[in-house]
Amino acid sequence: MRPEEELSVEVEGAGGRAQRLGAEGGALVLSEGGARLRCWPLHAVRLKPEPQGGALLLEAGGEVLTLGCAPDARAALLALAAPGAPSDAALAALLEDAEPDEADAERRVRRLAERLARLDALNVAGMLAAATEGGGARLAERLDAGGAAGAALSARLARLEALTRAAPAALHARSGAARADAAARALLAELGELYAWLDHPAxxxxxxxxxxxxxxxxxxxxxxxxxxxxxxxxxxxxxxxxxxxxxxxxxxxxxxxxxxxxxxxxxxxxxxxxxxxxxxxxxxxxxxxxxxxxxxxxxxxxxxxxxxxxDARAHAALLRVYCAAWARVHERAVRAWAERARAELAAGPPERAAEPLDAVLADAEALLDAEQDFCVRFFALDEERGAARRLAGELFPALEAELAALVAAAERRDAYGAMRALAVAGRRALGGDEAEGERWARAALAAVAVAAKRGADRAVAERLAAMPDAVRAAARRPKCGVLSFIPELEEMSAVCEDIFARGRRADLDRWYLSLGTGALRTVQQATHPRTPRAVLLMENCHRLHACVSALRVPALEPLRREARARYAEALRQYVTQQFGRPLEKLATFFEGVGEAVAAGVREDEVCFRAAYSKHELRRVLALYPAPEVRRALHRLYRTVDKHLSDEGGLLQVVWRAMQEEFIAQHVALQARIAACYPGAGLALPLSTQDILDAFSDIAREH
Incomplete structure (x- = not known):
């Protein structure tokens, strides 16, 4: 029976009702009394005879209907819905044009489209049935047969397209043919891919x-x-x-x-x-x-x-085996390096402590970099962020502890050991390329730098805490002199400037500021039982100012200015207190002269008063002969020398300041004599040049 021919047979449905079952346009229709009851696509229907009796079983859409019919009608229906691929005759019947002279082009196009749809459905059903029945081998046989059928279909489709182009209104037919061709080609490609997947040579x-x-x-x-x-x-x-x-x-x-x-x-x-x-x-x-x-x-x-x-579990087990095996090896190597460095620290001078530290860090850095590169490449750790960092802790469990212990040993061996360790670790930790990402070695070096920085901060804090003790120790000496923490700051600056010559100095400047501020604060609060407070401030502020100025650190500029101001004020105060007025009675005489002038007496008339007469002035001047003035200056020099210390180095500075003060007083008195006693031939016992010579002679003699 040709698929496009209509088939209609009488059947007996449920309850003995008379119904009709027929094929219409690729579908199986069940009707009763002219009304359609059900409709199924022909390719989705399975018809088979009932094992007992002459009824027909219809399976479609998950339901089963039992229909009674005559034997010839049952045979026709079974032939219509027989499973399997369509025969060549059926395919030819779908493609053949039985009415080439049909004048109605639109009807012709519709009919061709219906045939193509049925052809498409039958083709797909046949291919899927072939694929599921015999597995890979059956599919290969079907594929070969499908290739031949595809070639025939291509030729027939070409003829169909020619026929549709001949009709004036055949656009819909042409598009249907193209869809059918595309569907067939897609199916062939899918089957070819499936076959290649099922039969991979490797x-x-x-x-x-x-x-x-x-x-x-x-x-x-x-x-x-x-x-x-x-x-x-x-x-x-x-x-x-x-x-x-x-x-x-x-x-x-x-x-x-x-x-x-x-x-x-x-x-x-x-x-x-x-x-x-x-x-x-x-x-x-x-x-x-x-x-x-x-x-x-x-x-x-x-x-x-x-x-x-x-197999993620097997991979994780391999990682554990690797870590367990090589963690012991690396721990032994790191411990040997640390022991060697500790021996070199104990035997070598403190200023060479950076060399064994740097050697250990270099060995550790090389080992960490090699292990990280290997583990990332071998275990594919680059595919998971954070896994490599965790692995570093498992492979090197004792690394950071050993390096921290080595830093502690350097700190105990040398007062500047922590600073040396910080400089070495800081240079290595900050010397890598930022584009390298997170490196195990950089993290370990950073941990060493942190430990060293803590040790250095601790050493600075201990220096600050010891400053009051230095003041108490100075109180037991005859002279206060320069407090011990200021020379220690000078020593530290010299050593640390050499240590951090090639590294960061942010921490170093912070230490300077902390120690310098603490030193100035302690000096301001310090006292000594035998040294005047002005001398204590003068000597220590002068030394601190010199130390801070030599560093040339911008952050210390406010501290430098304050130390300078404190020193200048202390010097002025000491000169004023100790020098006083060496010509006391003469100074008192001219104070009275000044008061009279201030009261309205003319300067050239002051000499006519009995208390300020020329005779009285001569009597007062006679009290201060030149040898007596020199002896007073000698006594003053010995007093200053008794107060000042050798380490302060300010004796000549103070003596010069006193010289300038004496000359200033001498010039003021001489000017008053010239104004109030003109033409009297009166003068001070020493000239300005005599005073300069006297001060110089006294300084040379002592």
């Missing part, structure tokens, strides 16, 4: 993948090719659509691939585990240096990366 023997040999380069190459192909096949299966996954062959293939993946992962994990344990035992026994195993394990890096994707 996966020809899935059951033998668990027996791979990784001992030779050739075996590793074959195993790696099989592993990559296996991963690709599984990923392709996971991406398959729901329609493909309904195929039994696809599901079975996926199960076999999963079993092969598990077997291969177990074999790879077993081999890598044995290799890691063996190399770890050799390194623990001292037969190999740290890092020598990297070259031996490098050929297995692709397999470790594959395990990370294929």
């Amino acid at each position: 996966l020809a023997d899935l059951d033998a993948l668990g027996e791979v040999s990784l001992g030779s380069a050739e075996g590793r190459a074959r195993a790696l090719a099989a592993a990559e192909a296996l991963s690709g096949a599984l990923e392709a299966g996971e991406r398959a659509g729901e329609a493909r996954l309904r195929l039994g062959a696809v599901r079975e293939r996926l199960r076999r691939l999963a079993r092969a993946r598990d077997a291969l992962a177990a074999a790879l994990a077993r081999h890598l585990n044995n290799a890691l344990v063996h190399l770890g035992n050799e390194a623990t026994a001292g037969a190999a240096r740290p890092g020598a195993h990297h070259a031996e394990l490098a050929p297995y890096a692709p397999f470790a990366r594959w395990l990370r994707r294929g």
